[in-house]
Amino acid sequence: MASxxxxxxxxxxxxxxxxxxxxxxxxxxxxxxxxxxxxxxxxLYSRRLVDALQAxxxxxxxxxxxxxxxxxxxxxxxxxxxxxxxxxxxxxILFNRNSCRKRVLVxxxxxxxxxxxxxxxxxxxxxxxxxxxxxxxxxxVKERLKKLGRIVPGCKKLPAAxxxxxxxxxxxxxxxxxxxxxxxxxALSAAAVSVPEEEEMEIAxxxx
Amino acid sequence: MSSWRSxxxxxNSSRISDEQINDLVSKLQMLLxxxxxxxxxxxxxxxxxxxxxxxxxxxHREVDDLSERLAELLExxxxxxxxxxxxxxxxx
Numbered sequence: 001m002a003s004x005x006x007x008x009x010x011x012x013x014x015x016x017x018x019x020x021x022x023x024x025x026x027x028x029x030x031x032x033x034x035x036x037x038x039x040x041x042x043x044l045y046s047r048r049l050v051d052a053l054q055a056x057x058x059x060x061x062x063x064x065x066x067x068x069x070x071x072x073x074x075x076x077x078x079x080x081x082x083x084x085x086x087x088x089x090x091x092x093i094l095f096n097r098n099s100c101r102k103r104v105l106v107x108x109x110x111x112x113x114x115x116x117x118x119x120x121x122x123x124x125x126x127x128x129x130x131x132x133x134x135x136x137x138x139x140x141v142k143e144r145l146k147k148l149g150r151i152v153p154g155c156k157k158l159p160a161a162x163x164x165x166x167x168x169x170x171x172x173x174x175x176x177x178x179x180x181x182x183x184x185x186x187a188l189s190a191a192a193v194s195v196p197e198e199e200e201m202e203i204a205x206x207x208x
Numbered sequence: 209m210s211s212w213r214s215x216x217x218x219x220n221s222s223r224i225s226d227e228q229i230n231d232l233v234s235k236l237q238m239l240l241x242x243x244x245x246x247x248x249x250x251x252x253x254x255x256x257x258x259x260x261x262x263x264x265x266x267x268h269r270e271v272d273d274l275s276e277r278l279a280e281l282l283e284x285x286x287x288x289x290x291x292x293x294x295x296x297x298x299x300x
Contacts, residue, residue, distance in 0.1 A: 188281040
């Protein structure tokens with residue numbers, strides 16, 4: 001057997017170091033599906049969200065109402081903090097908040113230019129249809145991976161495996177965010193309906 | 209093993225094994241509602257990635273809609289009075 005100059009780890013019996021260490025007690029991180037669906041995570045996030053929304057409302061000047069973008073930013077920041085900085089996308093969200101707005105605008109300008117270049121780059125790919133289908137499929141997959149990297153925050157230049165892990169975590173986290181925000185909206189609208197009824201009852205009592 | 213070696217020699221970026229990527233793609237597939245229902249092995253990784261992009265965009269749109277709704281609700285309701293009710297309902 002010739003020696004293989006492989007850089008990635010391959011399970012070989014001659015390397016017990018990569019195998020189980022008896023001293024380690026830490027378990028591998030739970031898969032994103034279960035991690036973001038536990039009741040504790042939802043409660044943590046909902047409490048953070050309520051606090052963040054209250055803070056946003058206090059910070060906003062009374063004549064100006066709280067904009068939807070401010071709500072979304074508060075929700076995203078709360079979500080990123082609930083992730084406890086364990087994922088790249090959460091760190092990217094938190095770091096982008098702290099940076100000045102000019103950087104965000106520059107990024108937006110860069111994105112528009114990049115989209116135009118992408119439209120020019122796609123026709124040449126289809127011209128090379130003479131290559132084997134395997135290479136073409138790889139190119140398709142790479143394109144989609146890049147697209148995914150642009151959507152998930154902070155994952156533009158990641159290798160494929162890391163990007164896929166981040167995407168899985170991000171999808172599960174977004175699902176939880178949607179669930180929680182919807183529950184909060186339902187609760188608030190239900191409270192809004194019940195409070196005017198109480199006021200009406202008070203007025204009726206005062207009038208009689 | 210020899211085919212994996214030849215593939216890694218063709219493209220420079222696949223230092224990570226294809227098996228690992230396929231494993232991660234299948235994990236992603238389990239998260240997406242549409243592909244999970246079908247649960248075929250025939251779903252290609254390109255299709256899964258496409259579905260993931262669309263799904264994330266949909267979730268972003270839902271978050272935007274909910275943010276608008278919450279912004280309107282925050283204007284009208286007084287948080288301090290109904291906060292107890294909110295927290296109670298969330299803990300349920």
